Amino acid sequence: MLNTNLKHLETEEETQKVLKENEKVMICCGRMGPMCIPVYGIMEELEQHYPHVAFRDMDFDIEAAFFIRNLPECSGFMGLPFTVYFKNGKVIAATTSIQSKSQITQLLDRIFK
Amino acid sequence: MSDKKYDAIIIGGGPAGYSAGIYLARAMLKTLLIESYTILSQLMLTDDIENYPGVPGKIKGFELIDNFKKQAESFELTITEGFVEKIIQIDDEKRKWSIITQNESKYIAESVIAATGAKARNLGVPGEDELRGKGVSYCAICDGAFFKNRDVVVVGGGDTAIQEALFLTRYASKVSIVHRRDRLRAEKILQQQAFKNGKIDFIWDSTVDAIEGNNNVENIKVKNVKTKKITDFKCNGIFIFVGFTPNTDYMKEVVKTDDSGWIITDSKMNTNIPGIFAAGDLRANTYRQIATAVGDGVTAALSCEKYISGIRGTEYI
Numbered sequence: 001m002l003n004t005n006l007k008h009l010e011t012e013e014e015t016q017k018v019l020k021e022n023e024k025v026m027i028c029c030g031r032m033g034p035m036c037i038p039v040y041g042i043m044e045e046l047e048q049h050y051p052h053v054a055f056r057d058m059d060f061d062i063e064a065a066f067f068i069r070n071l072p073e074c075s076g077f078m079g080l081p082f083t084v085y086f087k088n089g090k091v092i093a094a095t096t097s098i099q100s101k102s103q104i105t106q107l108l109d110r111i112f113k
Numbered sequence: 114m115s116d117k118k119y120d121a122i123i124i125g126g127g128p129a130g131y132s133a134g135i136y137l138a139r140a141m142l143k144t145l146l147i148e149s150y151t152i153l154s155q156l157m158l159t160d161d162i163e164n165y166p167g168v169p170g171k172i173k174g175f176e177l178i179d180n181f182k183k184q185a186e187s188f189e190l191t192i193t194e195g196f197v198e199k200i201i202q203i204d205d206e207k208r209k210w211s212i213i214t215q216n217e218s219k220y221i222a223e224s225v226i227a228a229t230g231a232k233a234r235n236l237g238v239p240g241e242d243e244l245r246g247k248g249v250s251y252c253a254i255c256d257g258a259f260f261k262n263r264d265v266v267v268v269g270g271g272d273t274a275i276q277e278a279l280f281l282t283r284y285a286s287k288v289s290i291v292h293r294r295d296r297l298r299a300e301k302i303l304q305q306q307a308f309k310n311g312k313i314d315f316i317w318d319s320t321v322d323a324i325e326g327n328n329n330v331e332n333i334k335v336k337n338v339k340t341k342k343i344t345d346f347k348c349n350g351i352f353i354f355v356g357f358t359p360n361t362d363y364m365k366e367v368v369k370t371d372d373s374g375w376i377i378t379d380s381k382m383n384t385n386i387p388g389i390f391a392a393g394d395l396r397a398n399t400y401r402q403i404a405t406a407v408g409d410g411v412t413a414a415l416s417c418e419k420y421i422s423g424i425r426g427t428e429y430i
Contacts, residue, residue, distance in 0.1 A: 032175075033255045034157045041150025041194070045216060076328045078259040078350065079246030097246030097256075 022054035030081025125228030127154030129393025131181035132410030138188035230394040231357035240324030248330025253277035269354035275299040382413035
């Protein structure tokens, strides 16, 4: 269970629903660990500045996370968290391991402009 | 921009910060502790802790930090989240400080304790950034499970490197420790555990010059510092623990630091600026242990309390 202020995705249905209802989605799939917590914190902060993006997190160890873990774009990833960016339900970017605020904002600005 | 006033503000949510918070809250000073999601305590990166006095057996790093926090909250310490960007002296006569966070929250305090610790240093070699999360890692607890039955390298010879190497033996088939010297710096009991572990071997007098691989780590270039010879070493992952760099960017224009940015204090945790104290891993020339950070935090809180009493003329003499 993730202890963040982000909206959590806990089932595959919830995941499909958020992807269907939102054009731009960022999902961070991780644990409450030192490489993941900073990314959740950055996402919480960015929610205010990117109202057109749906920010969600997902526990890496739940069954629903297999959706993210098994994405071809995440194959070869060996560092938590797996962060995936969707546009119109399709993956347009994915990162592995901790990312800085500037790395995330640069990516958001580039892919979701 | 919000603007809130406190007697003292502690920046940092690690052992030093929370220890200072417990003491200042019990001193009935209006105290705020600002912890950051982007500057996590090194304690959060530690798996099993066996050497913290008063805690027999093992305790997880995140459990110990949670205990610190619960104890501080029990004394009604105010805790908030924020990344401090700068500190400005706003009233020289009364010595008040303005603390501004990245999200533009502004706090005013008569005294500040900096306790933001240090972060792991990168190797700075080709391939490190490109393969981060694809075999390059700085956290065995986070990523160790991805390396089940694989060969990994750990770089470093201190406590953290050896602890993480031992942790990785739960998953990896082999753990090779690359160290630039011919002996370890880690505490002896950790060395003993590592030397006894059949999955761990050592590459002495060596550094890593490059990390290579297409989509994932496949090879590293190992340089012997004595012979200067560079050899290829096949591996699936590399965990880097080569020391720390201080989280003191927000303090560099405020207090005296050494050339590397570590804050210089006296034994009472006073910096060169009255009313600004520093505690824990961010101090220059200190041992970087949980217990020493706790001691620093307590000392800084007592000094801070004395300082505030002094400027208010209420000091107990």
